[in-house]
Amino acid sequence: MYWSSRSIAWVLVPAFLGSCATGTAPSSAPAPASPIVSGDVGVGLGAATASRGPTAPSRASFETAIAEGTRTSAGVPGPDYWSQEVDYSIEAELNPETAVLEGRETITYRNRSPDPLDRVILRLYQNLFAPGAERTRTVPVTGGMTVDRVEVDGRVFPSRPDRPTRGAYLIDGTLMAVYLEEALRPGGSLQLEVEWSFEVPPAGAPRQGHIENGLFNIAQWYPQVAVYDDLEGWHIWPYLGNGEFYLEYGDFDVAITVPEGWLVGATGALQNSGEVLTQEIASRVERAMTTDQVVRVVTEEDLDAGRATVASAGGTLTWRFRAENVRDFAFATSDQYVWDASRAITPDADGDGEDELVGVHALYRPSVDSWTDAAEYIRHAVTFHAERWHPYPWPQMTGAEGPVDGMEYPMLTFVSAFPEPRMVYEVLNHEIGHMWYPMMVGSNESSYPWMDEGLTTYIEAYATADYWDDPEYWRNDQGAYLIVAGLEAETPIMRHADLHGPYGTYGQAAYWKPATLLRALEGVIGREAVWAALRDYSESWQYGHPAPEDFFNLVEATAAQDLDWFWYPFWYETAALDQAITGVRITGSSGDREAEITLANLGDALMPVSLALQLSDGTALSQTVPVQVWFGGAGRHTVGVDLPPGAELEAVEIDPEALFPDVNRENNVWQP
Numbered sequence: 025m026y027w028s029s030r031s032i033a034w035v036l037v038p039a040f041l042g043s044c045a046t047g048t049a050p051s052s053a054p055a056p057a058s059p060i061v062s063g064d065v066g067v068g069l070g071a072a073t074a075s076r077g078p079t080a081p082s083r084a085s086f087e088t089a090i091a092e093g094t095r096t097s098a099g100v101p102g103p104d105y106w107s108q109e110v111d112y113s114i115e116a117e118l119n120p121e122t123a124v125l126e127g128r129e130t131i132t133y134r135n136r137s138p139d140p141l142d143r144v145i146l147r148l149y150q151n152l153f154a155p156g157a158e159r160t161r162t163v164p165v166t167g168g169m170t171v172d173r174v175e176v177d178g179r180v181f182p183s184r185p186d187r188p189t190r191g192a193y194l195i196d197g198t199l200m201a202v203y204l205e206e207a208l209r210p211g212g213s214l215q216l217e218v219e220w221s222f223e224v225p226p227a228g229a230p231r232q233g234h235i236e237n238g239l240f241n242i243a244q245w246y247p248q249v250a251v252y253d254d255l256e257g258w259h260i261w262p263y264l265g266n267g268e269f270y271l272e273y274g275d276f277d278v279a280i281t282v283p284e285g286w287l288v289g290a291t292g293a294l295q296n297s298g299e300v301l302t303q304e305i306a307s308r309v310e311r312a313m314t315t316d317q318v319v320r321v322v323t324e325e326d327l328d329a330g331r332a333t334v335a336s337a338g339g340t341l342t343w344r345f346r347a348e349n350v351r352d353f354a355f356a357t358s359d360q361y362v363w364d365a366s367r368a369i370t371p372d373a374d375g376d377g378e379d380e381l382v383g384v385h386a387l388y389r390p391s392v393d394s395w396t397d398a399a400e401y402i403r404h405a406v407t408f409h410a411e412r413w414h415p416y417p418w419p420q421m422t423g424a425e426g427p428v429d430g431m432e433y434p435m436l437t438f439v440s441a442f443p444e445p446r447m448v449y450e451v452l453n454h455e456i457g458h459m460w461y462p463m464m465v466g467s468n469e470s471s472y473p474w475m476d477e478g479l480t481t482y483i484e485a486y487a488t489a490d491y492w493d494d495p496e497y498w499r500n501d502q503g504a505y506l507i508v509a510g511l512e513a514e515t516p517i518m519r520h521a522d523l524h525g526p527y528g529t530y531g532q533a534a535y536w537k538p539a540t541l542l543r544a545l546e547g548v549i550g551r552e553a554v555w556a557a558l559r560d561y562s563e564s565w566q567y568g569h570p571a572p573e574d575f576f577n578l579v580e581a582t583a584a585q586d587l588d589w590f591w592y593p594f595w596y597e598t599a600a601l602d603q604a605i606t607g608v609r610i611t612g613s614s615g616d617r618e619a620e621i622t623l624a625n626l627g628d629a630l631m632p633v634s635l636a637l638q639l640s641d642g643t644a645l646s647q648t649v650p651v652q653v654w655f656g657g658a659g660r661h662t663v664g665v666d667l668p669p670g671a672e673l674e675a676v677e678i679d680p681e682a683l684f685p686d687v688n689r690e691n692n693v694w695q696p
């Protein structure tokens with residue numbers, strides 16, 4: 025999801041903005057960070073390293089998972105790792121005039137867990153919009169979801185709203201429990217059939233909506249099975265509007281019926297283009313897959329002439345899509361969309377040694393000029409991320425313009441008609457970054473929003489920097505975090521998305537702070553190690569459910585060092601970093617002089633100290649003080665740097681590239 029960093033600047037006093045967030049940002053690109061090498065330390069290390077520094081907590085359920093072999097201390101899945109598999113077959117029909125979507129679905133649930141399950145929990149997200157629903161944000165109110173029929177393996181289950189009853193279902197807000205007559209044994213499967221309907225909310229709803237019954241972005245629309253995992257069993261935190269999703273993987277066959285003349289973009293690959301597209305339109309789509317040019321598949325003239333789709337005797341057409349190994353399904357439909365298409369050539373994802381041919385599609389209203397190059401943007405973002413973090417495993421990527429600022433679904437993003445083309449790129453790129461986290465790597469977004477938003481914000485900055493030649497773009501994230509760093513308003517990264525404070529504290533905890541810290545981590549273990557860890561994480565947890573501990577462990581394994589001192593103060597607490605130079609003394613005589621630099625760690629967060637010394641003869645010296653000097657609670661540390669003969673010390677600066685999120689950079693500089 026897109027979360028505007030501008031909003032936070034409006035609501036929180038930018039206490040540090042003038043002095044540190046933007047004031048000392050270098051105007052040129054920093055060189056790639058190099059790992060900090062220990063051993064070039066001054067005095068005091070011996071006693072300090074006796075302490076290990078802050079330790080991140082480990083949950084009992086995580087320790088149990090390691091003991092049971094589903095997880096490991098190396099951050100990769102254990103030999104006995106499992107996740108549930110849930111396949112969906114859905115038929116739905118949209119009536120644009122009433123905005124009512126009616127559907128029926130068959131869910132095939134496979135219990136891969138070692139536990140017998142006496143119930144299946146489903147999510148009815150549309151009940152967020154029901155009158156009186158519990159929620160964390162203002163939404164348009166519809167009637168919520170009507171469930172008309174529930175069957176389990178062919179047997180009709182009645183509703184029992186008053187209490188849990190075997191052979192019946194119970195709806196409570198956005199959750200629905202189906203109590204089985206007999207427990208589903210490990211290795212067994214069942215089929216759940218559900219019929220339902222609801223009114224699609226208008227624009228202004230989170231993550232979905234329609235614009236005046238003419239353009240629909242539809243999501244969180246079908247009853248969906250909740251996650252049952254090895255750490256917590258059923259995940260039953262309700263959908264309240266802010267926290268996002270935690271979803272099982274499976275295959276989807278979806279048939280969407282809309283009026284003729286309406287285009288549909290969706291998760292998955294279109295299976296019946298011959299039944300819904302004219303020969304001319306279908307041939308343009310085919311041509312788009314053979315060229316790096318953008319093909320205007322459906323133009324404004326085609327819309328005016330009624331040529332966007334074939335005609336239908338009944339006035340409606342059914343679009344059939346199939347998607348494999350996805351955790352959700354969404355779609356966009358309108359009779360106002362023009363359609364641009366092209367292709368992306370991305371690295372081999374299926375192991376056959378061949379590059380992948382990925383369809384690229386952009387759907388937008390022709391009046392929205394900022395979307396003219398959207399297909400180019402999508403191609404760039406998909407290709408950029410596929411080449412760096414993990415190959416893109418799906419056949420296409422669609423961007424659909426509409427009422428939603430920015431939201432991600434597998435192979436589909438909703439992005440609004442931002443007036444500036446660059447903004448369209450940035451938000452498309454952010455949502456496409458989500459194809460890696462959480463679409464490929466299926467973390468728990470609601471409990472740990474940083475695992476999808478933070479990682480996505482970190483990787484998107486590289487793609488934006490590449491496309492717009494703007495290597496300093498990531499400093500927007502650093503600046504947004506520094507506005508609240510260490511202030512009372514800040515809330516910890518490791519907090520459920522629904523439990524943050526007002527204003528921008530969710531944004532900083534989920535997006536900008538973790539992204540800023542992953543950049544800072546480059547200054548500790550090296551950019552290559554951070555990127556290697558992300559690649560390994562993506563590969564190890566593709567279509568799985570990593571926990572925060574898995575991510576931390578995997579990064580530590582990649583870096584071959586303990587980083588609890590980094591995770592704990594920054595992730596679990598709201599410690600801020602404030603490194604300072606409190607004094608410099610020159611000792612010795614002309615041939616044998618040393619600068620004794622006294623450093624202070626004024627914040628509660630720890631980091632190595634990266635020192636740059638400038639001499640009168642133009643010489644630049646650098647020295648790194650390892651983080652271990654701060655272990656055991658030391659607040660001050662003195663380091664000695666040998667000075668060459670004949671040159672005077674002109675300046676000393678901590679972290680001159682401003683890679684670390686230091687809340688006060690004014691005390692980072694010493695001059696005689």
Ligand SMILES: [Zn+2]
Binds near residue numbers: 026027454458477
């Ligand atoms: Zn996002």
